[in-house]
Amino acid sequence: MTLRTLAVVSAGLSQPSSTRLLADQLAVATRDELVGLGDTVELRPVELREHAHDIVNHLLTGFPSEPLRQALDQVTGADGLIVVTPIFNASYSGLFKSFFDLVDAEALGGRPVLIAATGGTARHSLALEHAVRPMFTYLRAVVAPTAVFAAPEDWSGGTVGGALRTRIGRAGRELAEQIHRRPASSGPADPFALTTDFEQLLRGGET
């Protein structure tokens, strides 16, 4: 049994938020799939609202507060990510983008990611495809084919067995399979590690 860490990033602003609700359902679906594959799972919820001021401060000062550093390490050191943002003005929320702007461009390479969003109308659903997916593609993450969007109608009238539930199950399965086929993460990269030596630097070796 391999221990798998799953970071669950939610950028919902209200409490409780439908964004967090969707994140939790995706997390449970993914965890159940991984357990079914024989892994054990540690869920690491990251609620961006709690770090909102620190995220802005980091953008301005260039370094994270200790709680934000821990959150960033949880994300960059996880075996897989579930990321959920509300859609504002046809794209991810500013808070969501600002948080991922603080992640090193190399830090998520090859990492399985499940993208999801909530919005006031189903007409926003393609924001996942034209905004969220390209960002994680740029970060060279492995984005699950199924992206999950939840509109208000998905939450009303009992959704168990509904279309949203089906998509959550499929997305969780896709993410779990991607995580399961990889070796376990060795944790976040150490930015102070020396990856070369001076003789190599002197010869013009790239760092």
Place this chain on the structure above:
Amino acid sequence: MQFGVFTVGDVTVDPTNGREPTEGERIKAMVTIALKAEEVGLDVFATGEHHNPPFVPSSPTTMLGWIAARTERLLLSTATTLITTNDPVKIAEDYAMLQHLADGRVDLMMGRGNTGPVYPWFGQDIRNGIPLAIENYDLLRRLWREDVVDWKGRFRTPLQSFTSTPRPLDGVPPFVWHGSIRSPEIAEQAAYYGDGFFANHIFWPAEHTRRMVGLYRQRFEHYGHGSADQAIVGLGGQVFMRRNSQDAVREFRPYFDNAPVYGHGPSLEEFTAQTPLTVGSPQQVIDRTLGFRDYVGDYQRQLFLIDHAGLPLKTVLEQLDLLGEEVVPVLRKEFDSLRPAHVPPAPTHASLRAAAGGGKDSTVHAVDDVTGRAPETAR
């Protein structure tokens, strides 16, 4: 242990009255601060080097030469000299000249600069920052140590039979520190040559400094320059003091809130907790500064930033009085009593000259008096 001040040389509006000094006023304020530093018993004055507004110190050796003529004891340094965009030949010449004029009271701190656009202004590319720092510095060392240099590299015109003049004072090149916030390659560079490593320290969490200094010390030992605790370490610090700590906080807050770099971000209280910034009484500054030793070990040089963010000259001079009268004498005594005997002080011209077996005139004459040959063959 050496204590001093380092200045960025920013022209910043005083947020309490909206007044912005002229370049001329700021330049004169910088040299006034340097003279005052010597007067109150500090050891080092270091100026930044910048080539864009709102900064004035684009020509460090001009400024340091002026200060050298007006001081007796003060060690003149830089924070930092742009090893990436300056021609290493010009650095070799300028600082050797300054050495002669200042009777050896000169060292330098190499850095890569804090703004991307500076690279193309000098024909370089920021993506080559580290390779430039490595190649240029290696050439600079040779220019100071070899009378005649043949050289070819990636970034500069090749040199054939080149002699950098004047030669270093007494044949002893200035001591060099390498400054970096979070580039392990620079700690490695400092360790490789057995040079000093200066952790900027200010504006960043102590953890960065702890990691960088730790790496430098480990690699210093690896390259055979001595044990890890004998490596030469300098730290920055940032302080604002009043006798009553509440007064210090009240007076400094508007400068903090509007400062370049960190203004309009974290609160003064958050930033004080997260970085070495200390705003309070002289005793608080003493306690905080002594605490730096807990995570970097015994170190050789402490420089304070006291004059940025629009603080008026009069206030800065009052800070120097407090440093000289109340803070540094205590720190000197405390640090000295804690330091084991095998940990050396920062090298100076005198100690380097002694280590070289005494000074020698190193003038390279255009034509050798005896053989009549040009320098490369005469030598």
